[in-house]
Amino acid sequence: MLTMGTRPVELRALLDSVAKQREAASRIVVVGNGAPLPELPEGVVGVELEKNLGVSGGRNVAMEKLRSFGDVDVLVDLDDDGLLIEADVFTRIADLYEADPRLGIVSFRIADETGFTQRRHVPRLRVDDPMRGGEVTTFLGGGHALSMPMLDETGGWPDEFFFTHEETDLAWRALDAGWTIRYEPELVLQHPRTSPARHAEFYRMTARNRVWLARRHLPAVLVPLYLGTWILLTVARTRSASGLRAWFGGFFEGTRTACGPRRPIRWRTVRRMTALGRPPVI
Structure with a gap:
């Protein structure tokens, strides 16, 4: 999880929802992207960066921290203002990766508190039904899972991008290396309805x-x-x-x-x- 220190309440709620997962995360890392971190729950590893490295750079720092532990095979990225509303998200992810050794990326469905999914949050050209899952060519940055063996083969996030299109860059490299990307609408990250143009x-x-x-x-x-x-x-x-x-x-x-x-x-x-x-x- 990346944070710029502006959402301490939302970050704590997200961490609480992670703690409630029936299949516990083996490691949890929070990166303060150019900002000090609030007090974190016991067992959560915090990394404070002096400079904001953007989404790409911050995620790469988190990825390398997780890699250093040597016991992480699937990495899950979650927006700091998101929320896991079901307790079986990690269990479902583990089952998906166990069933398919060439599964590289799993994309969550992003939905607001009413269950509505914005058009831009469906990783397909045809978005008539956001509940239709399956293989896709890109994924959503707000909530997704990445195979660590895939990242070892393809490399991490493009630092130069800072933010926007970094997911597509990684997705195209994964597809070219023969990995699969799946959109799984049953895996939900609740997230406020926003416009990217707010930045x-x-x-x-x-x-x-x-x-x-x-x-x-x-x-x-x-x-x-x-x-x-x-x-x-x-x-x-x-x-x-x-x-x-x-x-x-x-x-x-x-x-x-x-x-x-x-x-x-x-x-x-x-x-x-x-x-x-x-x-x-x-």
């Missing part, structure tokens, strides 16, 4: 990281198709002139700044993603 840097970093994602992972012929599609979608959807200016500023920043190593996914991965309903052009 001031959302538009710029969304665009910059999308360009980086394409440059890092797509076969060259797909890069203009993917970015062209998202330019059209963004212009059609964005109602804020200042948001559009920030988005295009981030887009051009993404074209001229370093984004990490380029490792294009294989065409068989493109075909697999297409068969799953989301070709990597949208």
Whole structure:
């Protein structure tokens, strides 16, 4: 769990919901991302970072801390303002990984206190039924489980991204390595209904990281198709002139700044993603 120190009540409620799981977590790590941590329950390991490393950097710190214990085979990330409302979440996760040794990522369903799931929280293009689970090509950052053997093979989160699209970057690497991603709507993280645009840097970093994602992972012929599609979608959807200016500023920043190593996914991965309903052009 990452926290910036602004949600101590919500963080404690989340930790209490983790403690109530019938299958106990072997380790619990809370990272203060550039902020001091509140008092934590006994047995919870706290790590305070002097600087905010973003979602990607903070999760990598937590991942390395868990890896150092040597006894963690599945890592679960949870937003600090989320809540596990059922006591069998970890049991279900353990069963899923035991049944499929190539299961890399399990995506939770994000729902508000009324049980409503926002469109953006369904990791498929068709979102007519948020209760329809199965194989997908990406996952939700707010609540998910990751195979540690998968992370050992594919690497962790892209530090450069800070936040936005870091899940897609990891998902594409996992798919290209032959791992499976599942959306399991019965695994629920209760989370307040929010808009990602509430973050001031959302538009710029969304665009910059999308360009980086394409440059890092797509076969060259797909890069203009993917970015062209998202330019059209963004212009059609964005109602804020200042948001559009920030988005295009981030887009051009993404074209001229370093984004990490380029490792294009294989065409068989493109075909697999297409068969799953989301070709990597949208």
